Amino acid sequence: MIQFEQVGKRFGDFVAVDNLSLRLADGEFTVLIGPSGSGKSTTLKMINRLVEHDQGRILFAGQEIRSFREEDLRRRMGYAIQSIGLFPHWTVAQNIATVPALLKWPKARVAARVEELLHLLGLPPAEFSRRYPHQLSGGQQQRVGVARALAADPEVLLMDEPFGALDPVTRSALQTEIARIHQVSGKAIVLVTHDIDEALLLADRIVMLDRGRVVQDGTPRQILLEPASDFVTSFVGRSEVGLKLLALDQVASRMRQDQHIEGPAITGTATLREALSALIANRTEQLPVVDEHGHTIGSIHVADLLDIAA
Numbered sequence: 514m515i516q517f518e519q520v521g522k523r524f525g526d527f528v529a530v531d532n533l534s535l536r537l538a539d540g541e542f543t544v545l546i547g548p549s550g551s552g553k554s555t556t557l558k559m560i561n562r563l564v565e566h567d568q569g570r571i572l573f574a575g576q577e578i579r580s581f582r583e584e585d586l587r588r589r590m591g592y593a594i595q596s597i598g599l600f601p602h603w604t605v606a607q608n609i610a611t612v613p614a615l616l617k618w619p620k621a622r623v624a625a626r627v628e629e630l631l632h633l634l635g636l637p638p639a640e641f642s643r644r645y646p647h648q649l650s651g652g653q654q655q656r657v658g659v660a661r662a663l664a665a666d667p668e669v670l671l672m673d674e675p676f677g678a679l680d681p682v683t684r685s686a687l688q689t690e691i692a693r694i695h696q697v698s699g700k701a702i703v704l705v706t707h708d709i710d711e712a713l714l715l716a717d718r719i720v721m722l723d724r725g726r727v728v729q730d731g732t733p734r735q736i737l738l739e740p741a742s743d744f745v746t747s748f749v750g751r752s753e754v755g756l757k758l759l760a761l762d763q764v765a766s767r768m769r770q771d772q773h774i775e776g777p778a779i780t781g782t783a784t785l786r787e788a789l790s791a792l793i794a795n796r797t798e799q800l801p802v803v804d805e806h807g808h809t810i811g812s813i814h815v816a817d818l819l820d821i822a823a
């Protein structure tokens with residue numbers, strides 16, 4: 514879907530991106546991660562030509578991105594950024610409708626799409642569609658930014674720290690939403706963050722950058738279990754690898770289906786890390802596991818968590 518072939522970008526004498534080769538597959542959730550100044554945003558912006566690369570080739574759907582008209586390219590790629598960039602004198606509905614309106618969709622189709630997206634992002638239309646950006650909280654503004662990026666059903670969603678500067682609760686709710694949107698839409702998403710937990714939670718694939726170069730490109734499990742260098746190990750947080758591995762899997766994947774026990778329960782969709790926490794908090798070695806209706810579906814034991822690195 515998107516392919517970088519030995520791509521480079523300089524700002525004056527400074528090399529921001531150096532000889533980058535990457536292939537991002539259809540439907541894949543890719544997270545670009547690395548310290549400040551490592552070239553993440555520059556890499557992302559080269560995809561929709563907000564920044565022009567000056568070496569190598571970038572292909573989208575098999576064609577060099579320079580062969581597209583910029584506006585055609587950008588309409589096929591949703592773009593959401595931390596600073597949001599909503600139009601202040603437009604209502605929420607008008608903001609979300611920006612690209613559909615440019616594409617001259619019929620009014621009824623635009624209205625239906627805006628309503629659908631407001632529902633999808635947990636903003637009831639009756640309450641929110643006529644508000645202006647200054648009448649929204651930061652988290653609500655970010656949701657509108659994501660809805661706007663999704664509006665014209667783009668083939669790719671590019672997101673630059675879309676959940677930055679949010680409180681942990683709102684951030685976690687938006688992360689869950691974007692994971693769900695990815696699951697139901699099957700769209701390719703490229704997200705920039707410097708938060709390793711966000712990367713591990715969302716990514717099919719993590720591309721870690723340092724000083725404009727890829728230092729590792731792999732699944733969350735590979736990044737945790739087979740770090741390519743000390744840089745990767747320390748970025749991941751050396752002492753927390755076990756807990757981060759536990760956070761990658763759900764309780765249902767490890768539970769004992771045949772055993773039904775009594776006690777405070779945990780849901781099958783909780784992570785194994787949450788299960789460990791619940792086991793400790795309840796001072797027990799095993800917990801019943803329930804489905805979303807509260808029906809017992811099995812049990813999870815401390816021992817089930819120990820072979821997670823296998």
Ligand SMILES: Nc1ncnc2c1ncn2[C@@H]1O[C@H](COP(=O)(O)OP(=O)(O)OP(=O)(O)O)[C@@H](O)[C@H]1O
Pocket residue numbers: 524527529547548549550551552553554555556707
């Ligand atoms: N327009 C520009 N002119 C000059 N230098 C730039 C420009 N844009 C980016 N840079 C430099 O290129 C390097 C990479 O920047 P980039 O924004 O891609 O980093 P980043 O990994 O996204 O960082 P952060 O996490 O801080 O946003 C930085 O050192 C930055 O100062």
